[in-house]
Amino acid sequence: MFYREAGDFKTSYREDSQTFPIKFDRLRYYAVLAVAFGVIPLFINDYWANAVFVPFLIYSIAAIGLNILVGFAGQVSLGTGGFMAVGAYAVYKLMTAFPEVSIFFHVLIAGGITAAVGVLFGLPSLRIKGFYLAVATLAAQFFLVWLFNKVPWFYNYSASGQINAPDRTIFGVFVTGAQTSATAKYMFCLVMLTIVAVIARNLTRGTVGRKWMAIRDMDIAAEIIGVNPLSTKITAFAVSSFFIGIAGALFFAVYLGAAEVGEAFGIQKSFLILFMVIIGGLGSIFGSFAGAAFLVLLPVLLKNVLVGTLGWPTDLAAHIELMIVGGLIVIFLIAEPHGLAQLWRVAKEKLRLWPFPH
Amino acid sequence: MNDMSDGYITADGRQIGGVLMELKNITLKFGGVTAISDISFDIRQGEIRAIIGPNGAGKSSMLNVISGFYIPTEGEVWFKGYKRGPMRPYEIAGLGIARTFQNIALFDGMSVLDNIMTGRLTLMKSGLLSQAMWWGGASKEEDAHREKVEKIIDFLEIQPIRKTPVGRLPYGLKKRVELARALAAEPKILLLDEPMAGMNVEEKEDMCRFILDVNDEFGTTTVLIEHDMGVVMDLSDRVVVMDYGRKIGDGPPDEVRNNQDVIDAYLGVAHD
Numbered sequence: 001m002f003y004r005e006a007g008d009f010k011t012s013y014r015e016d017s018q019t020f021p022i023k024f025d026r027l028r029y030y031a032v033l034a035v036a037f038g039v040i041p042l043f044i045n046d047y048w049a050n051a052v053f054v055p056f057l058i059y060s061i062a063a064i065g066l067n068i069l070v071g072f073a074g075q076v077s078l079g080t081g082g083f084m085a086v087g088a089y090a091v092y093k094l095m096t097a098f099p100e101v102s103i104f105f106h107v108l109i110a111g112g113i114t115a116a117v118g119v120l121f122g123l124p125s126l127r128i129k130g131f132y133l134a135v136a137t138l139a140a141q142f143f144l145v146w147l148f149n150k151v152p153w154f155y156n157y158s159a160s161g162q163i164n165a166p167d168r169t170i171f172g173v174f175v176t177g178a179q180t181s182a183t184a185k186y187m188f189c190l191v192m193l194t195i196v197a198v199i200a201r202n203l204t205r206g207t208v209g210r211k212w213m214a215i216r217d218m219d220i221a222a223e224i225i226g227v228n229p230l231s232t233k234i235t236a237f238a239v240s241s242f243f244i245g246i247a248g249a250l251f252f253a254v255y256l257g258a259a260e261v262g263e264a265f266g267i268q269k270s271f272l273i274l275f276m277v278i279i280g281g282l283g284s285i286f287g288s289f290a291g292a293a294f295l296v297l298l299p300v301l302l303k304n305v306l307v308g309t310l311g312w313p314t315d316l317a318a319h320i321e322l323m324i325v326g327g328l329i330v331i332f333l334i335a336e337p338h339g340l341a342q343l344w345r346v347a348k349e350k351l352r353l354w355p356f357p358h
Numbered sequence: 359m360n361d362m363s364d365g366y367i368t369a370d371g372r373q374i375g376g377v378l379m380e381l382k383n384i385t386l387k388f389g390g391v392t393a394i395s396d397i398s399f400d401i402r403q404g405e406i407r408a409i410i411g412p413n414g415a416g417k418s419s420m421l422n423v424i425s426g427f428y429i430p431t432e433g434e435v436w437f438k439g440y441k442r443g444p445m446r447p448y449e450i451a452g453l454g455i456a457r458t459f460q461n462i463a464l465f466d467g468m469s470v471l472d473n474i475m476t477g478r479l480t481l482m483k484s485g486l487l488s489q490a491m492w493w494g495g496a497s498k499e500e501d502a503h504r505e506k507v508e509k510i511i512d513f514l515e516i517q518p519i520r521k522t523p524v525g526r527l528p529y530g531l532k533k534r535v536e537l538a539r540a541l542a543a544e545p546k547i548l549l550l551d552e553p554m555a556g557m558n559v560e561e562k563e564d565m566c567r568f569i570l571d572v573n574d575e576f577g578t579t580t581v582l583i584e585h586d587m588g589v590v591m592d593l594s595d596r597v598v599v600m601d602y603g604r605k606i607g608d609g610p611p612d613e614v615r616n617n618q619d620v621i622d623a624y625l626g627v628a629h630d
Contacts, residue, residue: 013504014497202492206500207482214465214476221463224427225539226451226480235486283467 005352019201022352036190041183049182050255056296057189058250063276063288064200065243070274071282072204073236074216075125079137081269082144083241085261086114087248089154092163095176095253096156103168103175107192107249114245115238117144122237126230141270148261162260165253176253185254192250196243201285203239212236213283279332281341290340298325365402368595369610375403378579379424379547384433386419393419394430397605399598401547406573406580408590411600412623417583418460420600421549424581425457426450438546451480454546458536458553460583466525470516470535471507473524477542478503507542513575514538514568530561534568541572548572550582554589562586566593591615599623 008023010016020026044053062084069075090110095103121140125133148154155163167177174180175188203209211232214222223229252259259265272295280291299321306317336343350357365374379401386394394416401407401424409417422428423435426445435442437453445453456477464473482503484496511517514534519527524535533553540548553569554562566589572578584590590597591611599607599614601623607614614620 013501013508017500017504199490202490202496203486206489206492206496207479207484208486208489210468210472210476211479213468213472214479217465217467218463220447221459221465222476223447224425224450224457224463225476225543226448227476228446228448239486 017205019205025348033194041187044182044186046182049186051300052297054185054189054255056292057186057193058247058255059273059276059292059296060289061189061193061196061250062244062247062273063280063292064196064285065240065247066273067277067280067282067284067288068200068204068212068243069236069240070277071284071287072209072216073212073233073240075122075233075236076130076134077137077240078134078267078270078274079121079140079144080244080273081265081267082141083114083118083244084248084251084269085144085148085265086117086241087111087245088252088259088265089148089163089261090114090245091249091253092165093154093156095166095168099166099168102170103253104170106168107246107253110249111242111245114248115242118237118241118244119234122234122241125233125237138267138270141267145261145265160260162258163252164258165256168253177257180254188254189250192246196246197285197289200239200243204285208235216283275329279329279339281339281344284339284341286344287339287341290344294340295325298328365404368405369612372404372574372595374405374595377401378403378438380436381424382434382436384420384423384430384435386416386423386428387431393603394423394600395603396433397598397600397603398433399605399608401579401581402596404573404577404579405595406569406582406593408594408597409581409583409600410585410587410590410597414602415600416603417600418551420598421457421551421581421583424547425455425549426453451543454544455549456540456543456545456547457549458533458540458551460551460555462529462532462536464524464532464536464539467523469521469523470527470538471511471520473535474507474510474538474542475503477539478507480543510538510541513571514541530557530564533557533561533565537565537568537572541576541578544576546579548578548580550580550584552583552585554584554586562589569593 005022010021015021020029040053062080066077066080069077087110090113091106094101094106094109098106121137124136128136149161155161158164165176167174167179169175170188173184175184204212211222211227212235214225214227215229215232219229222232248265252264256264276291276295277288278291279294280289281287302321302324303317306312306320307314312320365376367373377400381400382398384394384397385392397420409420411417419428423430426435426442427447427450429444465476468476482499484499488494489496511520514537516531516534516538519531524532527535537550537553550569553565557565569580569582570593573580582594584593594611596609597607597611597614598605599617599620606623607617607620609617
């Protein structure tokens with residue numbers, strides 16, 4: 001009823017090309033921001049932070065990063081786990097080497113270092129495409145995990161081979177380490193996610209995004225139009241890895257606190273984030289959120305239903321849960337190959353005409 | 359530029375300028391196959407130049423040489439008074455050469471508007487950081503270019519499909535969007551590779567009108583390849599006729615129509 005454009009006239013190109021052209025969408029977006037920043041921090045506790053919100057926020061960052069590479073620029077990557085590991089180890093080295101610098105900058109610099117590594121492993125993309133590129137990035141995944149296991153300098157020669165996040169504060173509030181409150185973890189990740197999402201949206205709506213999509217849709221035509229394939233692909237790898245590096249840094253420093261590279265950033269992580277992107281919707285920022293929410297929330301929900309409500313034994317529930325999630329992914333991809341974002345778009349199209357569809 | 363005469367006046371009274379591009383003794387070989395052998399002609403400012411010929415005559419290869427996508431085995435291309443060296447494909451657009459393709463090469467996942475905006479990529483300068491912030495420069499630039507693109511959208515009468523993904527459009531409209539994308543680059547030379555292929559009569563008429571209007575309105579120099587003889591004879595100011603990689607005729611449509619070699623090779627020999 002109130003979800004329509006009628007009477008909402010656009011008088012400038014800026015208004016016409018804004019992110020949420022429909023007024024209701026715009027209001028809903030502000031409402032979501034207000035709830036996320038103003039309401040949730042008041043009520044959040046350790047369980048909700050650790051089981052739901054913090055992983056959702058961090059995976060959203062990683063999914064946005066991967067979506068830029070796979071969904072917008074069309075370069076398939078299976079190295080996400082490895083790039084997250086780069087972010088994690090970079091932030092660890094920075095935190096231990098420069099304790100006086102704010103963790104906020106450490107996380108950003110860790111993203112920058114990951115971007116450089118991403119560019120390095122993205123160079124083959126000029127020559128190889130599709131599955132072959134996927135295999136090349138898979139090599140990055142295994143190489144990076146091996147590197148962080150084998151070279152003790154990366155984990156500061158600790159006996160266990162693990163890395164542990166030291167206590168760090170922002171504005172006097174602990175954001176890493178054992179004393180961190182749920183609210184602080186949540187807020188730190190939320191701020192990072194907001195920055196990443198806004199940057200991602202701005203990049204994809206403008207020239208850079210068009211270059212990425214042109215390369216994705218038809219690389220030869222893109223080249224004739226004047227898109228330099230090397231610089232465009234490299235930019236995609238850099239921006240994507242920057243975000244993934246930030247996600248890795250947060251995943252280690254804020255969420256896990258202590259990490260072992262093979263376990264935390266193995267190939268499963270690469271697949272998990274790729275699934276998020278595919279289920280959420282390739283080439284959609286909203287899809288990255290939706291995919292991350294789906295794969296983070298669904299297991300938690302199932303666990304609560306199976307163990308909490310139905311009273312099944314925990315181990316049985318854990319196995320069934322994997323099967324259900326897997327099954328749902330398959331069903332989803334058959335029903336809507338373009339992901340949750342497409343479902344959302346279709347629903348919005350219908351809503352615009354509802355309740356008078358003719 | 360040895361031939362910098364003042365041009366000529368066309369049959370319909372338009373003034374054609376000096377030589378914009380000159381191709382001198384172009385030969386193009388792929389291994390043992392000679393696609394083009396020793397062809398020379400020029401393209402003048404503001405004219406509509408057609409290249410015709412039977413299948414396999416080397417028309418598309420010629421267009422690729424003009425666009426710089428193929429580097430000729432022998433011969434020189436002079437553009438705007440300078441000899442053009444070898445280039446990378448993505449540098450061509452920066453010179454002011456835009457083209458459409460025989461098989462449409464649009465970006466299916468993007469909207470019509472975004473597709474046409476890609477045509478202006480070489481003209482947009484704002485950096486990565488400015489775009490990431492979307493303050494000042496990038497945003498202003500976007501609006502300025504959007505205005506130019508909207509003019510082209512108006513001109514080609516595709517306003518209603520502005521936000522439609524290109525993949526959903528019918529063939530005729532796709533061809534028009536592709537023309538719009540090429541025009542958006544504000545090219546010095548517009549290359550059209552069979553702009554009327556696969557169209558019905560009405561779509562052909564529309565496309566002819568647009569090509570003439572574009573030439574009239576923006577003074578765009580146009581080079582086109584076309585099979586439909588009626589279209590070619592009506593549209594073009596001068597015609598190059600190719601057969602088996604050689605040039606067998608060059609001149610205004612009427613002259614070419616009466617050239618015996620052309621009649622033999624292309625329009626058919628009278629068997630008696």
